[in-house]
Amino acid sequence: MESKIKPAGNVSMNVSGKDVEFGVYSGTHGPNVVDISKFYKDTGLFTLDPGFTSTASCESQITFIDGDEGILLYRGYPIDQLAENSDFIEVAYLLLDGELPSENQYQQFKHDITYHTMVHEQFKNFLSGFRRDAHPMAIMCGAVGALSAFYHDSTDINDPEQRRIATHRMIAKMPTIAAMAYKYSVGQAFVSPRNDLGYTENFMQMCFQVSAEDYEVNRVLADALDKIFILHMDHEQNASTSTVRLAGSSNANPFACIAAGIACLWGPSHGGANEAALNMLAEIGSVDRIPEYVAKAKDKSDPFRLMGFGHRVYKNYDPRAKVMQQACHEVLDALQIKNEPLLDIALELEKIALEDEYFVEKKLYPNIDFYSGITLRALGFPTDMFTVLFALARTVGWIAQWSEMIEDPNQRIGRPRQIYTGAPQRDFINRNQR
Numbered sequence: 001m002e003s004k005i006k007p008a009g010n011v012s013m014n015v016s017g018k019d020v021e022f023g024v025y026s027g028t029h030g031p032n033v034v035d036i037s038k039f040y041k042d043t044g045l046f047t048l049d050p051g052f053t054s055t056a057s058c059e060s061q062i063t064f065i066d067g068d069e070g071i072l073l074y075r076g077y078p079i080d081q082l083a084e085n086s087d088f089i090e091v092a093y094l095l096l097d098g099e100l101p102s103e104n105q106y107q108q109f110k111h112d113i114t115y116h117t118m119v120h121e122q123f124k125n126f127l128s129g130f131r132r133d134a135h136p137m138a139i140m141c142g143a144v145g146a147l148s149a150f151y152h153d154s155t156d157i158n159d160p161e162q163r164r165i166a167t168h169r170m171i172a173k174m175p176t177i178a179a180m181a182y183k184y185s186v187g188q189a190f191v192s193p194r195n196d197l198g199y200t201e202n203f204m205q206m207c208f209q210v211s212a213e214d215y216e217v218n219r220v221l222a223d224a225l226d227k228i229f230i231l232h233m234d235h236e237q238n239a240s241t242s243t244v245r246l247a248g249s250s251n252a253n254p255f256a257c258i259a260a261g262i263a264c265l266w267g268p269s270h271g272g273a274n275e276a277a278l279n280m281l282a283e284i285g286s287v288d289r290i291p292e293y294v295a296k297a298k299d300k301s302d303p304f305r306l307m308g309f310g311h312r313v314y315k316n317y318d319p320r321a322k323v324m325q326q327a328c329h330e331v332l333d334a335l336q337i338k339n340e341p342l343l344d345i346a347l348e349l350e351k352i353a354l355e356d357e358y359f360v361e362k363k364l365y366p367n368i369d370f371y372s373g374i375t376l377r378a379l380g381f382p383t384d385m386f387t388v389l390f391a392l393a394r395t396v397g398w399i400a401q402w403s404e405m406i407e408d409p410n411q412r413i414g415r416p417r418q419i420y421t422g423a424p425q426r427d428f429i430n431r432n433q434r
């Protein structure tokens with residue numbers, strides 16, 4: 001990646017009577033940055049920023065979020081335009097390459113991905129070592145990490161050709177492994193990928209095909225799921241992407257890095273929120289119990305939070321949530337589901353929360369996870385598969401960000417410092433003298 005940051009002046013500060021200057025740089029969109037890479041060397045001080053609320057970890061040209069305006073761009077294209085007009089394969093190409101593909105480039109990339117969807121036969125035995133009641137995300141953490149044991153010929157991160165193959169294998173095999181995790185958890189036989197189907201419809205047939213009868217992919221549902229995957233593909237330096245970058249900074253192989261990202265995404269504060277949000281709506285159970293739960297969410301002494309609400313960056317409506325709500329209505333209409341109590345609760349909860357002073361003052365809006373659970377359940381997926389679907393889509397962003405980091409000439413191993421407040425230095429005392 002060629003750096004495109006531009007000098008934008010300096011800032012200076014007085015540290016212990018000494019004036020110190022730091023360079024300010026600007027990017028395409030978003031706040032300028034102060035380069036503090038020499039801050040400790042020049043001042044003898046560390047900076048402290050738990051949760052990295054004010055810290056940029058890297059330069060990136062992939063995704064941009066304006067949290068105040070509720071804007072999300074993939075390589076400069078607004079997310080709603082991509083969700084409306086593009087498809088998974090084309091957006092994956094865009095995130096990896098930086099430009100939308102020509103027809104030939106699209107067809108070649110689609111072919112490359114399609115012909116990497118199968119997994120090694122021995123992989124099925126590996127995955128069958130899990131208990132049948134294992135959470136599918138637990139299976140995904142282990143199975144994706146194990147890919148480096150099966151595809152050792154594409155783990156040399158210094159070889160651009162091996163990085164290309166590993167990238168295609170990762171994107172291509174995630175649906176196959178995700179479908180295997182689902183089939184394994186419901187006690188059904190694994191279904192092989194088919195080369196005559198598109199990416200998302202192939203995933204759906206691997207999940208829902210049973211040998212006892214033919215399976216016909218519903219195009220409306222496949223298009224809705226494809227749109228949902230696009231919404232989840234990338235999101236700047238979120239927790240799981242930062243995990244992938246930190247793991248990759250040690251030159252670990254890409255399969256291990258993606259497995260680390262999956263583990264981080266599983267947390268209910270992050271990708272696990274879609275599963276938690278649906279469980280929350282089910283727990284609320286009826287519209288008349290919403291005020292009770294809104295009060296719990298506002299009560300500092302109560303750990304309960306409205307899952308699917310709030311965001312570190314969005315202090316406006318998450319643009320993905322709007323598209324997700326629309327996809328939710330499309331799926332329910334296509335399935336002729338007229339009465340979905342959880343959707344009624346979600347719509348009323350959103351209305352009440354957005355009028356409540358607490359949520360208004362803290363700028364808490366529905367995020368992508370608020371409506372996704374209702375949609376995914378209507379598509380036929382069990383709740384414990386929701387974060388697996390998030391990981392399937394986010395794999396594109398993770399591998400694009402990993403590639404960008406590996407190709408960044410300024411890339412170094414990530415090694416944060418700390419402020420130490422533990423015991424002062426002291427000498428050891430033998431146990432018989434304590």
Ligand code: SDX
Nearest residue numbers: 235238269270271273297305306307308309310311312362
């Ligand atoms: C994702 O980073 C990404 O981009 C993530 C993601 C992606 O695509 O990768 O967008 C995907 O992870 C979406 C978020 C999914 N998580 C949830 O929906 C879980 C519920 N949300 C919260 O846990 C919370 O909003 C976070 C974790 C999402 C953000 O936490 P922050 O930025 O650290 O904010 P905070 O916890 O400091 O909250 C600020 C205030 C606090 O009150 P005060 O201490 O200031 O009084 O808002 C309150 C919080 O108590 N608050 C909530 C709330 N979220 C924040 N109160 C009630 N319900 C909530 N959901």
